[in-house]
Amino acid sequence: MPGDDEPQYPTVLQGAKQNMAKFDNCVLLTRVGNFYELYFEQAEEYGPLLSLKVGYKQTKLGPVPMAGFPFFQLDRFLKTLVQDLNRYVAICDEFLINVSSKVKSGGLKHDRRVTRVVTPGTLIDEKFLDPYENNFLLSLQPLPPVANDSSGDVRGPEQSIGLAWLDLSTGDFLTQSINRGALPSAITRIAPREIILPADISADIKNEVQEIVGYDHRLLTLHQETSHFVSMSEWSTMLESPVDQDADSAFSTGEKQAGHRLLDYVQHRLQGLELRLQPPRQRELHQILSIDRSSLRGLEILETARDGLGRGSLFHAVKRTVTKSGSRLLRDRLSSPSASLEEINDRLELVSTFLESEDLKDSLIFRLRRTYDVQRIVQKFALNKGDADDILSLASAITETVATRDLLRAVVTLSSNASGHNSESGTSWEHPLERLLQRFDLEGPSHLRDRVASAIDEEGLLQKHRLEEDEAASVAALAHEVVLQSAPEDLQSLPKAVRSSRKSDDQKKDEIELTEPWIMRREASDTLLRLHEELSNLEAEKVALAESLRRDLKAPTLMLKSTPGLGYICHIRSATGFKKDKLESLHAKMVSSSKSTRSFYLTDWTRLGRRIDQAMLNIRDEEKRIFAALRELVIQNLVKLRRNASVMDELDVASAFATLAKEQSWVRPLVNNGTEHRIIGGRHPTVKLGLEEQGRSFVSNNLVLDQNERVWLVTGPNMGGKSTFLRQNALITILAQTGSYVPATYAEIGLVDQIFSRIGAADDLFRDQSTFMVEMLETAAILKQATSRSFVIMDEVGRGTTPEDGTAVGYASLHHLYYTNRCRTLFATHFHALADMTRDWPLLACYCTDVLEDERGSFAFVHRLKKGINRQSHALKVAKLAGLPPTALKVAESVLQHISEKKSASLTQGSAEARPPSMSAAAG
Numbered sequence: 019m020p021g022d023d024e025p026q027y028p029t030v031l032q033g034a035k036q037n038m039a040k041f042d043n044c045v046l047l048t049r050v051g052n053f054y055e056l057y058f059e060q061a062e063e064y065g066p067l068l069s070l071k072v073g074y075k076q077t078k079l080g081p082v083p084m085a086g087f088p089f090f091q092l093d094r095f096l097k098t099l100v101q102d103l104n105r106y107v108a109i110c111d112e113f114l115i116n117v118s119s120k121v122k123s124g125g126l127k128h129d130r131r132v133t134r135v136v137t138p139g140t141l142i143d144e145k146f147l148d149p150y151e152n153n154f155l156l157s158l159q160p161l162p163p164v165a166n167d168s169s170g171d172v173r174g175p176e177q178s179i180g181l182a183w184l185d186l187s188t189g190d191f192l193t194q195s196i197n198r199g200a201l202p203s204a205i206t207r208i209a210p211r212e213i214i215l216p217a218d219i220s221a222d223i224k225n226e227v228q229e230i231v232g233y234d235h236r237l238l239t240l241h242q243e244t245s246h247f248v249s250m251s252e253w254s255t256m257l258e259s260p261v262d263q264d265a266d267s268a269f270s271t272g273e274k275q276a277g278h279r280l281l282d283y284v285q286h287r288l289q290g291l292e293l294r295l296q297p298p299r300q301r302e303l304h305q306i307l308s309i310d311r312s313s314l315r316g317l318e319i320l321e322t323a324r325d326g327l328g329r330g331s332l333f334h335a336v337k338r339t340v341t342k343s344g345s346r347l348l349r350d351r352l353s354s355p356s357a358s359l360e361e362i363n364d365r366l367e368l369v370s371t372f373l374e375s376e377d378l379k380d381s382l383i384f385r386l387r388r389t390y391d392v393q394r395i396v397q398k399f400a401l402n403k404g405d406a407d408d409i410l411s412l413a414s415a416i417t418e419t420v421a422t423r424d425l426l427r428a429v430v431t432l433s434s435n436a437s438g439h440n441s442e443s444g445t446s447w448e449h450p451l452e453r454l455l456q457r458f459d460l461e462g463p464s465h466l467r468d469r470v471a472s473a474i475d476e477e478g479l480l481q482k483h484r485l486e487e488d489e490a491a492s493v494a495a496l497a498h499e500v501v502l503q504s505a506p507e508d509l510q511s512l513p514k515a516v517r518s519s520r521k522s523d524d525q526k527k528d529e530i531e532l533t534e535p536w537i538m539r540r541e542a543s544d545t546l547l548r549l550h551e552e553l554s555n556l557e558a559e560k561v562a563l564a565e566s567l568r569r570d571l572k573a574p575t576l577m578l579k580s581t582p583g584l585g586y587i588c589h590i591r592s593a594t595g596f597k598k599d600k601l602e603s604l605h606a607k608m609v610s611s612s613k614s615t616r617s618f619y620l621t622d623w624t625r626l627g628r629r630i631d632q633a634m635l636n637i638r639d640e641e642k643r644i645f646a647a648l649r650e651l652v653i654q655n656l657v658k659l660r661r662n663a664s665v666m667d668e669l670d671v672a673s674a675f676a677t678l679a680k681e682q683s684w685v686r687p688l689v690n691n692g693t694e695h696r697i698i699g700g701r702h703p704t705v706k707l708g709l710e711e712q713g714r715s716f717v718s719n720n721l722v723l724d725q726n727e728r729v730w731l732v733t734g735p736n737m738g739g740k741s742t743f744l745r746q747n748a749l750i751t752i753l754a755q756t757g758s759y760v761p762a763t764y765a766e767i768g769l770v771d772q773i774f775s776r777i778g779a780a781d782d783l784f785r786d787q788s789t790f791m792v793e794m795l796e797t798a799a800i801l802k803q804a805t806s807r808s809f810v811i812m813d814e815v816g817r818g819t820t821p822e823d824g825t826a827v828g829y830a831s832l833h834h835l836y837y838t839n840r841c842r843t844l845f846a847t848h849f850h851a852l853a854d855m856t857r858d859w860p861l862l863a864c865y866c867t868d869v870l871e872d873e874r875g876s877f878a879f880v881h882r883l884k885k886g887i888n889r890q891s892h893a894l895k896v897a898k899l900a901g902l903p904p905t906a907l908k909v910a911e912s913v914l915q916h917i918s919e920k921k922s923a924s925l926t927q928g929s930a931e932a933r934p935p936s937m938s939a940a941a942g
């Protein structure tokens with residue numbers, strides 16, 4: 019930077035230069051008048067990326083590149099910079115400084131300072147936030163590796179990691195402790211937009227996280243907190259209510275440290291903006307059904323593996339929720355289903371209630387459709403944001419919540435009367451809705467709703483928006499014409515020019531002044547009512563003064579005006595017949611005159627005009643005071659509003675599952691504490707939909723894993739439906755533990771603690787890992803982590819290498835799952851030898867799909883599973899279907915012929931040799 023005696027850039031540019039140095043990893047947007055500007059090299063780099071014209075301002079220090087856009091387009095450009103380009107953006111806002119400090123700051127009218135650094139994980143209320151997804155910021159705190167970790171694994175899977183993640187747009191704040199091995203699935207499940215790591219993180223963990231986030235294009239930020247962590251009690255200034263003492267001890271050191279860094283980072287980014295987050299909730303591992311990363315992606319739970327889009331995913335297929343926050347809850351439940359029997363059964367009970375009463379469901383959905391995204395609106399107020407529109411939406415959501423509570427209450431009363439149960443009878447019967455009813459707390463919120471209804475003038479608010487839209491349209495039109503070579507200081511005056519040109523029509527200006535919209539009802543406070551009366555009186559005085567002047571001066575076009583440049587003037591549009599001599603007796607002072615117009619000052623009007631302006635100012639101040647009181651009321655009710663909203667979300671999800679179950683004829687699963695699976699007539703929820711769209715039907719299949727058969731080895735032709743079968747059973751299990759009905763005619767499911775898949779959807783070649791390496795990494799993780807309560811699906815393990823090696827690895831995996839993990843397993847393979855090698859395993863059964871051929875060579879896949887082994891892959895049929903050239907097909911056929919001839923020759927030589935040994939004895 020130049021020294022004080024060296025030439026400087028003009029003030030705005032000099033300030034920008036300093037801010038760019040201070041926030042050196044950010045793109046700086048500086049507000050100047052009605053525009054946001056980029057300067058210097060950032061204008062050149064980002065101008066073209068944002069499709070902005072780059073201009074040059076001539077300064078003593080040479081030309082400075084600059085680019086800009088109107089202030090109300092900030093959201094649009096932030097989206098590109100933050101969400102699409104993953105950049106940090108520092109927003110430097112402009113503040114009017116008062117007259118007394120004017121002299122000191124060299125006559126400047128504005129002060130500018132960076133008010134916020136926007137990053138992908140610290141979005142608050144930006145319009146481009148996806149309403150159907152949480153916008154999580156995740157903090158990781160690895161704890162030192164355990165000294166006696168005897169696994170010998172260089173990646174140290176047992177190392178504990180504390181996680182803390184929050185969504186600034188809803189205030190959701192969660193923590194969890196996991197083992198290092200579960201890191202990929204945790205990150206995939208939480209799907210954070212940004213991850214922060216300690217600045218001194220070890221290189222191997224950083225690389226691992228980098229690999230995971232690189233794949234999903236998430237942003238990784240290293241952050242060194244500015245203060246040391248002492249205790250969770252110091253978080254209370256950032257929370258809506260303190261973390262209670264007992265809870266404090268339940269959080270692990272890693273969770274607390276991760277949470278501390280998270281809050282420190284957020285404060286840093288929001289430049290000290292007051293935070294009122296929800297107190298952290300701990301997600302205990304044993305409470306959720308853990309789904310590994312490969313399953314989350316491979317089973318296409320939230321998005322499809324092919325294009326990362328929602329359509330085709332489980333979420334998309336089952337989403338019937340009608341609110342945005344309900345959809346977010348659904349996402350969360352699908353990626354973290356419950357592992358608590360009680361919770362699952364409560365959820366299912368609720369779905370059954372809505373299924374049994376169509377009327378109740380419809381009435382509820384009617385209410386839900388009329389609520390707004392309360393979680394996000396409430397959070398705006400928690401961050402000292404939120405405007406009159408937000409508070410109106412909140413009030414109407416409260417009305418719907420009250421109506422919902424009354425509806426549910428009526429249903430409960432009716433059914434308890436019908437069944438002879440009531441609270442006095444002392445019996446323990448509880449209606450499924452009772453649990454939710456008890457969570458509603460509507461007293462405070464109802465009072466807030468009434469206050470809002472009596473204070474805010476919806477008509478006035480609408481009118482205000484219309485005016486704002488007009489104003490924005492004018493600035494946009496002007497921005498179109500702006501030539502960026504003009505100095506930034508010049509830009510400040512441009513909006514004024516717009517304003518004056520827009521208001522050149524005297525009549526129109528006068529009307530706007532008189533109809534300035536107020537957003538509060540006059541009766542909102544006694545003071546406001548009095549102030550409005552005062553203003554009405556003054557306006558009546560103005561009308562009388564104008565009347566008398568028009569009469570005395572014989573000037574019917576006379577208007578009393580107030581202009582920013584000239585102050586209070588009397589203006590005559592058509593001076594024909596005007597009595598000029600009268601002006602002197604009125605002590606008027608001429609401002610301007612032309613052939614037909616006259617403008618002059620008149621003490622009476624100047625005094626009255628000032629009083630009118632003051633009265634309007636007083637009204638504005640009183641409106642602001644009333645709004646501040648309403649805002650305060652929202653803050654006082656934060657906890658209740660959030661709790662009520664969470665009940666509505668739960669109702670949304672339950673009624674949505676009921677709608678889905680009815681529409682798709684799904685059944686209620688019986689979830690129990692056992693370790694068996696009995697799914698009759700199971701269907702794949704998304705493949706079935708896809709086939710039906712093409713006019714094809716889906717063949718249902720059964721799965722029975724019990725004390726006789728714990729592992730199913732599935733063989734069959736390519737395209738026979740093996741993968742579909744494996745996946746559908748994993749999805750049915752996930753749906754059941756989410757609390758949904760399932761696509762089957764009967765389903766009994768023993769509670770599962772973890773779902774693992776090796777289904778080959780993630781060949782991360784770019785990560786420098788071969789297909790086989792990825793396969794082995796995933797298999798290793800499964801074999802290490804699966805318990806006897808887990809559900810594992812393995813699709814063609816070993817396919818990435820030679821048949822011999824593949825068979826060996828496949829056998830070893832199966833063996834480990836069978837004898838060590840002892841978990842429910844579905845194992846699909848083309849290595850038929852595996853069926854022979856596991857023939858003696860009592861709890862392993864072989865099932866297969868098939869191909870049906872007729873004598874004319876036509877064939878069809880039989881997707882129904884039957885007991886047995888199918889040694890035919892029918893790969894050439896699939897190749898033919900895929901359109902392999904006939905010559906290539908012929909070659910393939912002759913090779914196949916040759917191989918089978920060789921095989922039968924060697925079989926006749928010595929059949930004992932060819933028979934694979936039984937390995938069960940070796941397995942011990």
Ligand SMILES: Nc1ncnc2c1ncn2[C@@H]1O[C@H](COP(=O)(O)OP(=O)(O)OP(=O)(O)O)[C@@H](O)[C@H]1O
Pocket residue numbers: 705709715716717718734735736737738739740741742743881882
């Ligand atoms: N139960 C079913 N009913 C009807 N169609 C099915 C069924 N299962 C699978 N299909 C159809 O068959 C296609 C192939 O299924 P899938 O990928 O499960 O076969 P696969 O046996 O795993 O094949 P490969 O061994 O080649 O991987 C699916 O895309 C679907 O269109």
